[in-house]
Amino acid sequence: MIDDVFPGILLHLPVQSLLRFRAVCKSWRCIIDSPAFRKLHIHTNNCNKSEDAIFLHARFYNNGVQVQHNGRSLILKETAHFKDVEWPEYDLEEGASFYEPVKGLICVNYLDYRVPMAICNPFLGQFKIIPALAESDSCSYMITRRSAAVGFDGDEDYKVVQLLECEIDSGIHAHIYSSKTGAWKELVGDGGMLDDMEFCRKHSPMKSACKNGYFAHWCVYGRREGRYGLERYSLILSFNMRNEEFEIIDCGADYATTQYFSEGEHSFLRFDFHLSFENFVQIYKSSFEGEKLSWNPVMHVEVTSLETPPQWSNGCALFVVYNDVFVYDYRARKFIGITPRRNIRESKSRLSNEKFFEHRGSFVSPM
Structure with a gap:
């Protein structure tokens, strides 16, 4: 009876706990390591439980990437693909980024398309270099910037979407990589073009409260x-x-x-930051009538100024506006405060959203 009930109990535990429980005894390790159990755990843990979230610290260095939890290294990957890459020390948005974790997978993207992307699962210690596009597919002599997102159409098979801004063509090329096929393909018709578009100043995908990985959103012009x-x-x-x-x-x-935030697959918030009016923010919520988008005013709030960065809690999103950083708690639906950007650089605090992020472990393998 106990043997029948015990696996069901384990299914409700977070991955980081299960990996510790492997060391208790051989029978527990056999259950947790079995492909059937891991597949079922992936299937039953699609929702984002805030109480299971932890914070990971990721950093770039000359030859690779390191991800840590509470000072303990989960993954340290050196690769020739990253040799001689100049990683920015602070403003990673200017050169490199970690896409928000989706089902335990982290996408490592460098602005220069010639540096390959990577997908890693830090708790499994797995790190995969995504093969680069063929030179003929990337229109290399015209590409200025790259953005990427990882997502899913099921439980385990992930996809990587790559957007390449093409200066001469004045548009965006789109490609998608599938873990199922191990290959890239073009999107959006002939040549994979999104005509007459360019990235906004911040080219990374939109921040989102929705963690199922079925959608990715970008702000573009x-x-x-x-x-x-x-x-x-x-x-x-x-x-x-x-x-x-x-x-x-x-x-x-x-x-x-103005900056945007995705509350759900088809629901958005718009923040109009008015720094000249004592840190006021006008908040709007999206509504759709057919395909027409409207912005409904929600509230006009004054954000408290903070001399020191606040403690990061689950559900925080950061919005950099000129020399200030606004901290938004999307679960409580309120702004925690605003702090000068220099505080982040001087303290190297957890407000640097490109280095510290909320994460829920999973058994999804990037390999």
């Missing part, structure tokens, strides 16, 4: 003829991992300090 010639306008570029299709959403008029 479109270009069209206006009253005074060619003008730029803000768009949300949404990608569905299951049917491998893009949706383009017109955001309407916004500001240089």
Whole structure:
């Protein structure tokens, strides 16, 4: 009876606990290591339980990547692929980024498309270099920046979406890598082009509270003829991992300090930061009538200034606006505070969202 019930109990425990329990006895290790148990654990742990979340510290260095938890190294990978790459010390957004963990997988992306991306599961100690596109597919002489996201269309088979900004073509090339096929393919018709688009200043995918990995969103600029010639306008570029299709959403008029946040697969928040008005933020929530997007005012709040970075808790998202960082608790749906960006650099605190991130372990293998 106990033998029948015990695996069911283990299924509800986080991966980091299960990996410790492997050392208790041989029978526990056999259960936890069995492919059937791990597959069932992946299937039954798709939801994001905030109480299971931990914080990992990731850093780039000359020849590789390291991920730590509470000062203990989970994965330390050196590879010739990263040799002589100059990783930025602080502003990783300027050169490299970690895409928010999805089902335990972390996507390591460098702005330069010639540096291969990697997928890792730090708790399993697994690290995989994603093969680069063939030179003929990447239009190398025209690519200026790359952005990437990892997602799923099921429980275990992951996909990596790569967007390449093409300066001469004035658009974005899109490709997708499938772990099932181990190969890349083009998206969006002939040549994989999203015509007349370019990345916003912040090219990484939109921050999101939704962790199932079925969608990835980017903020991009479109270009069209206006009253005074060619003008730029803000768009949300949404990608569905299951049917491998893009949706383009017109955001309407916004500001240089406007930023967006994904609450769910088809739900967005818009933050208009007004730094000249004593740190006020106007918050809007999206609504759709057919394909038309509208922004409904939610509240106008003043964010408290903090001399020292606040303690990071589960559910924090960071928004860098010029020389300040706004800390937003998306579970409580409120801003915790605003701190000068220099505080992050001087203290190397956990407010650097490219180095510290919320993570839930999983048995999904990147290999």
